Amino acid sequence: MRLRRLHAGLLIALGLLALPALAETPKATPTAAELIAKSKPSEWRTPDPANLLYMQLPQGRVVIELAPDFTPLHAANIRTLVREHYFDGLAIVRVQDNFVTQWGDPNDDDSGDKSKLKPLGSAKRTLPPEYTRAIDAKLPWTPLPDGDVYAPQVGFSEGFPVARDPASGREWLVHCYGMVGVARDVAPDSGNGSSLYVAIGQAPRQIDRNLAIAGRVLEGMPYLSALPRGSGPLGFYAQAAQRVPILSVKLAADLPAAQREKLEVLRTDSASFAAIVEAKRNRHDAFYAVPAGKVGICNIDVPVRSAPAANAGHG
Template identity: 85%
Template sequence: MRLGQLRAALVLTSALLALPAMADTTKATPTSKELIAKSKPAEWRTPDPENLLYMQLPQGRVVIELAPDFTPLHAQNIRTLVREHYFDGLAIIRVQDNFVTQWGDPNDDDNGDKSKIKPLGTAKPKLAPEYTRSIDPKLPWTALPDGDVYAPQVGFSEGFPVARDPAKGREWLVHCYGMVGVARDVAPDSGSGSSLYTVIGQAPRQIDRNLAIAGRVIEGMPYLSALPRGTGPLGFYTQAAQRTPILSVKVAADLPASQRENLQVLRTDSATFAAIVEAKRNRRDAFYTLPAGKIGLCSIDVPVRTETSAEAKH
């Protein structure tokens, strides 16, 4: 063996010896439930009640966590609308299969009675399009290792799915299941937060960076995803009787503590979340005989639980 070949062989051997031991592929990977049961209290965060919205439907309560670090203007405007009872008495106006559920003023629809549109009060009718923001190195960031079709990097920040373009120094929230976006007209600044939607189907990532995303549903998603589909264009309801009324929307901070949901969200910069991601990437049990070895951003649910519960809701 030549000297150069010997050196190369020694380098390769040293690298292999430095690798961690191979995982036992015959052993089933732990489930999210099992990993969460072993999590530590410090790995969970309690959302700021100022950023939580309670939307009461006849079927039950939907809890939305706003994302003011990514869309601060929209978060503030939505709080103003809620505190001035704008959404109370409005309705779910659109349910498009495999796309979104949307709520707001039925009279603001194309077929509505424009003379009866509910006034916005002191909320702003137009906002700057907060589609992306500068990457903030101070915010927690957990990158996924498997790449993405729509962005150079993807991962999680503060419990929200985020895409990044480091070359341009920009990051943005993405349209995964349960994310809450701001409906608008054609003009980029025409969205105020008076009409909102949540993704109820496969992630429509093609509309990322074309609409502002204000937050995500962290409880009560079935109340929005299981509604009858609209039969009009784009899933809009054609008759008033088809719409689900919104009884009220409130900011959690405005309610007594006894009336708040004691929800906790698993920190996406925690060891338990990293273990959940890896378990989902390489799932092996009696059913999954061939692990994928990869996972997409929108295939990961961030666990949510009640403060006194040892089990996550997702």
């Protein structure tokens, strides 16, 4: 027995017998908050005030960024509606659980009095669908590596979640949580932006390319997602008293700079955003013992923050 121990000790000393490797604790993946804290000022963008809507509800303000590069005709028509105060005094009329919150003219509902519809003013009554557009190679494109069920490719462009089909040369915005779409009737050109909705539940990707997406909510989602669900068909409120009034909707560009929200959005073509994507794909810490190794397009929230004091004067 002593000879065996001595022989083993000699082999170890000579480096010929390996000892069992000590288990190393994997380094914890940095959180999104930690990565954001280390980001550079140049990695953030200030949204164009001409593309920002402020929807004032009794509960608070909802900030929506339009996506004119994807749905330019709808963005222009929505700006016209806002500047002519079309939405002021209208209401949130529908909250369907795990689907959407919708707002517009209550008289436009199936049971509404069409003779009392609010005039559209100089806004267009109908618009081409704008469900997809030709792939624009000039715009930034940050692809995700893990594929998608609904499209050949997915990624981010200008802060928005986008799907692509290289074979057809088309791309389109996708219905992730917080994306704002244009409600319509059966006719594809019947959506003009006078009735809008926001996805509040599991991403309803099945309606991609069937409705125009006008933008996304940057701030104030709880005011839209936490509302009581409607009891009528498709989540419409059965009683007028249940509707949430819209006090006003304004365009940031029409307000003095001092009255604008000082928000910044992390550039989706930045190194910090790429790090956040990778951290979500391979998150590992005391709680996440098993990293997913993949991430879906709608599982990534593009960070939005209040502008640091040094930058608060621009935009």
